[in-house]
Amino acid sequence: MHLLYDASRHAIITRAALAAVPAASIVWTAYRLRALTVSGAWAALLTGCAMFAFGSLWLSAALLLFFVGGSATGRLGTPQAVQARSRAAKGSCRDAGQVAANGGVAVLCGAVAALQAYHLSGASLRWTAAALGALAAACGDTLSTELGAALGRNPRDVLTLRPVVAGTSGGVTLAGLLAACGGGALVGLAGILAPGNASAAHWVLGGACAGLGGSLADSLLGASLQARWRCSICGELIETPHHDACQAAAAPQSGLTWLTNDGVNAAATAAGAAIGFLLFRT
Numbered sequence: 395m396h397l398l399y400d401a402s403r404h405a406i407i408t409r410a411a412l413a414a415v416p417a418a419s420i421v422w423t424a425y426r427l428r429a430l431t432v433s434g435a436w437a438a439l440l441t442g443c444a445m446f447a448f449g450s451l452w453l454s455a456a457l458l459l460f461f462v463g464g465s466a467t468g469r470l471g472t473p474q475a476v477q478a479r480s481r482a483a484k485g486s487c488r489d490a491g492q493v494a495a496n497g498g499v500a501v502l503c504g505a506v507a508a509l510q511a512y513h514l515s516g517a518s519l520r521w522t523a524a525a526l527g528a529l530a531a532a533c534g535d536t537l538s539t540e541l542g543a544a545l546g547r548n549p550r551d552v553l554t555l556r557p558v559v560a561g562t563s564g565g566v567t568l569a570g571l572l573a574a575c576g577g578g579a580l581v582g583l584a585g586i587l588a589p590g591n592a593s594a595a596h597w598v599l600g601g602a603c604a605g606l607g608g609s610l611a612d613s614l615l616g617a618s619l620q621a622r623w624r625c626s627i628c629g630e631l632i633e634t635p636h637h638d639a640c641q642a643a644a645a646p647q648s649g650l651t652w653l654t655n656d657g658v659n660a661a662a663t664a665a666g667a668a669i670g671f672l673l674f675r676t
């Protein structure tokens with residue numbers, strides 16, 4: 395038990411090494427199930443080891459809950475979800491950019507919490523909550539995209555509230571928003587393993603807030619600043635400069651060309667981290 399909550403350099407390196415084998419077996423399974431590309435598998439292995447090294451059980455449990463929740467809903471395969479995914483930047487097979495966009499902020503916040511614990515002999519609850527908030531936002535956003543596409547009816551643009559085509563960036567549905575709260579709450583559960591004296595209800599509610607906030611941030615950026623291209627063959631609005639379905643190039647249509655789906659996801663996890671940081675004071 396001492397090793398799990400120790401913030402010394404020796405304990406952090408030992409935990410990174412201990413995490414390697416279980417993380418590699420989970421990543422290998424995900425790769426075989428085509429939930430990860432080769433680059434995504436390496437990034438996920440690094441992320442998993444870094445999270446156990448810095449955030450011990452609580453951050454690893456949060457990552458696992460996110461992974462299980464996201465993979466389970468990603469396999470729903472309803473026609474609506476498949477249609478929405480073909481319009482989105484990438485499929486349900488995640489590459490290194492997507493892994494970094496979903497997990498990078500959580501690793502950074504976990505590292506700050508570990509550094510604080512090392513220097514101040516006690517991890518700050520706020521940075522612990524920020525790390526969990528980032529993962530709660532990633533999970534909330536993933537579940538709201540998948541379940542919103544599968545179960546949501548009448549998606550509307552988050553800014554104008556006008557009806558939009560299912561799967562459009564910035565489109566929200568009631569089912570999607572509820573799924574965002576649920577995904578965030580699921581990850582928040584891991585907080586009961588974290589050091590400090592916050593109650594389980596605090597963690598679950600905080601996770602739900604971060605999940606909802608992250609998903610809304612994702613939708614707002616998706617509706618306003620995210621880059622969109624129009625396919626030169628079928629004319630569909632898409633999130634990449636190349637439409638795989640048509641094997642054709644697409645022309646810039648709106649938004650900032652450098653703000654891709656990965657950038658928007660990273661910003662959404664940063665919003666979740668900020669919510670976690672602000673909700674827990676000590």
Ligand SMILES: [Zn+2]
Pocket residue numbers: 625626627628629630637639640642
């Ligand atoms: Zn096309």
